[in-house]
Amino acid sequence: MNVSHVYSLRLYNKHLVTVCGSALPILRPTASQCCVCRRLRSTGVFQSDDFTTVKAPKPFRDIPGPRGLPYLGSLLDHRIGRFKNVDKYQDSLIWLHDKYGKIAKKTLAGKTTVHIFDPDYFRTVYQHEGRIPYIPPLLESVQLYRRKRDMSPGLGFTNGEEWYRLRTAVQKLMMRPHEVYAYLPFTNQVASEFVDKIENLRNEDGEVKDFEIEMAKWSLESAAMNCFETRLGYLDNSASAEANRMVNSNTVLFEKSTKMKFLLPLHKLVTTPTWKTILDSEDFFAGTGCRLVEETAKKIQTLVDEDKLTENKYMFLAYLLTQKELSFKDVTTITLSLFGDGLSTTVPAALFNLYCLAAHPNVQQTLVEEIRAVVPQQGEITAQMIQKMPYLKAFVKETFRFYPIGLEVSRSLQKDLVIGGYHVPAGTQLEMNNFVLFKKPEYFHEPETFLPERWLRGGSAHNIHPFLLTPFSHGPRMCAGRRFAEQDLYVLLTKVLQRFQVKWHHKEMGQRYQVLMVPDCPARFSFADRT
Template sequence: MERTAFCSRSLVHSHGNVFLRRCQRWMSVVVSDTSHEPHQHSLHSSTRGIKPFKDIPGPRGLPYLGTILQYRKGPFQRFTIDRYQDALMSRYKEYGPIVKETIAGVTTVRVFDPDDVRTVFMNEDKQPHVAPLLETTKQYREQRDLSPGLGNTNGEEWYRLRGAVQQMMMRPKAVTVYLPLVEEVVDDFITRIKKIRNDDGTISDFRLEAAKWNLESSGMTCFETRLGCLVDTPSDHILHMISSNNAIFELSTKINFSVPFHRLFTTKLWQKLLDEEDYFFRNGQKLVDETIARIDRLQKEGNLREGQYNFLLYLLSKKELSIKDVSIITLSLFGDGLNTTVPSLIFAMYCLAKNPDAQQKVYEEIRGVLNADEPITGDHINRLTYLKACVKESQRILPIGLEIKRILKKDLILGGYVVPAGTTVELAPYVHYMSPEYFVEPERFLPERWLRDGSALNIHPYLLTPFGHGPRMCAGRRFAEQELYVLLSKMLKNFTLEYSGDLDMKFQVLMVPDRPTTFTFKNRNSS
């Protein structure tokens, strides 16, 4: 990589005109590939009142760069990229339910109306096409000759990978196999909370503690190995793994709102990202290799117990998966929770801490469902309906995702406009989460709205879909929900949660807490 960067810098100095011509040619290709201006479609002439793609409203920008400067030096600079959610709301208020925008050569259509979201989902086939959540990770894996993984593939390649993991990862009953492992780590984490809290019950920087719990839990699920994240002084290596994962999302956000020169040569920002990706992958791959070697040794010795190393053994048994596929699928489940499950946990805890009546109601439900010395089962989790409603309500008030991306496979009419096949569409009903048009008393934390006897029947079914929808639903959803429900149930059974001050969201591809979080854990009178 150093040689590539050196050669590129030399080219700029000694052959500037050649370099500029290369940039211009590359930019023109990107623009032509991403603008998706439609040709004459029969749909246009046969449907009256439907407007063409070119008339979709949106902000004007510079050639190729589009509106990127508005996020760096223009009207949204006051928000910074951290407040991308405010930019989304601003676009919606100015242009309405459908907006077309170009940022750094990529033209997308953003739809806000949940009816249009429904139209997109209802017109998908068995192999929907998606744009990667982390385009930078896709590029990294291409450069390192790794398997792209489920989120970075489309068509038959994606269908092959999904078919291999569907039975194990996406069916609720299959995921309950890992409940004993999840509960073991949760019990240790509850013990740790009791040990490390201050005399007044507070724990500062709880996000770091939650990240340690999540990495330890994922390590047990994927490798059936205790990583040592919950000891008093975890190794620098563990802390580096956590910080690298966070840095990948931070750097990716910056790159997404920069001119993509990293596609031409190794920029400083891109090199930083490569270093962080390398660290997390290299150490994660070491865990994969060690676990496979352990499985192989136990099999040869005849000491492999039934049900042991279930996750990796299942993947290794699938002939359609290469060892590269097995590694990336495993490492995705291992690391993804740090920027999905962890912020979801903190946002749910915050909402419960700020709404003591709801917290008390959850506690009473938990006490009635979970017995003192009985392991948690799938049936127990199914009966925690109010807890689940609290988590969903927290996902409305403090969502971890603002958009779901699709690449249309056929022309659709969205917001009264023809949007042609090949267009990247960003589904962003987030702007309505606090709207009285869609929610009764939207400012209030009301988990009851999601219960069967609440207002859920009147809520648009495509308004809040935090894990996506259909065949491209998040593959790790069942694992994430199971971890959340087990931890929250045991946490609330042991503690009353309190939080002083406010908490908001910060954008780094997904949404994370915008400040350090200090929770107070007070002992329950009875457990």
């Protein structure tokens, strides 16, 4: 029997080796050679890449990639070398794929990561990650901060049964669409006020100064209604200094965390200036969020004591507080995450969506026509209306293809896998860098054309690999806030287009790396009254 055949089977079930141990020619095994393997393939347990396309898995050390210096690896490349502009970190990943192919490994400051660039490889990872996938932290700085401040780590910074406990407690509340629809009145209210604010802040060219900051205030105001059912006043023209400081604190966190990614981890030994700045910023942001949680929890307790708490009051926090699996620390961190995460995800996504509208007037007009056919000019946007706007959803999805927010989906492997013909051992940190493939003709028809129609029924999407475009990840570790983020985008874009024609008169908007991707230029949209 082929050595690779035996080896691959041992990786998953050592007992199968004896079942498949009949005398076979030493050739690449085919589906007809073993009835057990045919059954395994038919159930999706094995992919062909696991053992049928290679003679034997090559060792981990043979995975190609830049060698660099001992321990430092490629760190100097990102400090003084070819990729020293970390704002364009994405270019280094594109280079890695172009030079080494579908799988490569790279070391930065003692941490070795395997990068994969093939949707079939992504499928292999997802199909073998099990009930409880493990992920490395997106922001190690936040993980360290929460540990230092004795906070619950939260969903994004924990693994194993601890993560499963938290996820189970919030699954119904955050991941089911009909549960999230209950928050639509809040989303409508804040989005309507934000559109009014755009109209009032426009200059003679129709532009809004520091529009990205105003968008961040919209995100916090909307999230505060979802989490606390309270208005912060961040959309007021005389918004408090707290609003600006909250936005700035989040910006500082991501800018400094990006810098730390390409530094030696001295902050783990001493309080470096960069780490001190992060601590100060997080103290303010988390402190404000924690205060809001505590104030709302007291209001809920008062209503309970007076037997006045109704099902439609303080829905988010009241639900979490009734989950016996969650401590108050857990409740605080989960709420804090939903409150603040939109600043680094939904806000840049909304800015890229607005840019794509401005850059493609024909697409904007098609979307306007769909909105006019479904949504009345006055009144709230309902769940039924959103369900009747497939072009809106296709447009948002196509924007994620053109302007991805994340450069990777990460996993920490909990079992040995064979990926791309290489043995990748358990414990390896792995990044699925799908964005590299988003504009390649082998994966997308007319990849350089912004074409929302590809995602509609009857479009070319039926030929697109299902594991290629996954902006919210996939499987059990899918982003818990996905439904809230999508709802925010759908409502905001609809209300903006009902009121304005979105235009752009400046250089093309690109992307820069700040752990996640953000616009590389000021968001200078022109909002013209729609007739």
